[in-house]
Amino acid sequence: MANRELVVLGTASQAPTRRRNHNGYFLRWDGAGLLFDPGEGTQRQMLFAGVTAHQLTHICVTHFHGDHCLGLPGVLHRMALDRVPDVVEVMYPGVNEDVYQRLRHAALFHDALLLVERPVVSDGLVSTTEAFSLEARALSHLVPTFGYRLTEPDGVRMLPAELAARGISGPDVGQLLRDGRLGDVSLAEVSEPRPGQKFAFIMDTRLCDAAFSLADGCDLLVCESTFASADEGFATEWGHLTARQAGRIAAEAGARSLVLTHFSQRYEYGTESRLRDEAAEEFGGLITLVNDLDVVPVPPRR
Ligand SMILES: [Zn+2]
Secondary structure, eight states: OOSEEEEEEEOBSSSOOSSOOBOEEEEEETTEEEEEOOOTTHHHHHHHHTOOGGGOOEEEOSOOSGGGTTTHHHHHHHHHHTTOOSEEEEEEEGGGHHHHHHHHTSSOOOOOOEEEEEEEOSSEEEEEOSSOEEEEEEOOSSSOOEEEEEEOOOEEEEOHHHHHHTTOOTHHHHHHHHHSEETTEEGGGGEEEEOOOEEEEEOSOOSOHHHHHHHTTOSEEEEEOOBOGGGHHHHHHHTOOBHHHHHHHHHHTTOSEEEEEOBOTTSOTTOTHHHHHHHHTTOOSEEEEOOTTOEEEOOOOO
């Protein structure tokens, strides 16, 4: 099992189809587990994908259209049933606090959940851990919607040859990392910068500056691509992206890889490769057009 990967739980926009569940995405990031936009049926899709309630550390909802949140009550219920003992952070558009509260308390169950709710009211940082920070930016949809971006802090990579040349090994390496210096050897002499990895999640939006900011330099970018270019008029009217626009965002933002998902049911299952082709005309990096239960690894560090 990779340490960092996207587990795709569902890929349908608006209504599930025979082959595609409502949205749902689980990002495994070392010891953290971030669930994005749990649509209807997410609890069962987690079962199929081997994702357990105990693995959830964060839940991020972009907006409260049903295909992005109707699975939240089921997931919360399951977390309670499985007696998840840990604190789980929940992010969502704060202006719709009433909708969140209805979903939070949609059913009766023994409720011992330890949720830390972080309603998002403006662009900026929404959560930090030692391993990453999570920021949100308002997108351009029909209802209040935020995209999310996970950023790992930059670090350093030790250079074994340089360490060996100076006779540094074992616990001394740890001390050098902590103190930035060991005797007359500086950390910079025996290491090189290691850029942190970045992930972005962009759902339900027209083209907007925030989408490009969220995607900036991402290792893995998940982007809705509801429509083909021929239906761009619908995309603009209903606050969505075409696959070509998703490709443009990835290209202009310098993303390394792009996941296309959230497909309109108007495109018959198996014929969506045209969406990938349209995105590929804009973006030369790796494009993965996902189906339910696909697993997409975060690309290895540069
Ligand atoms: Zn929507």
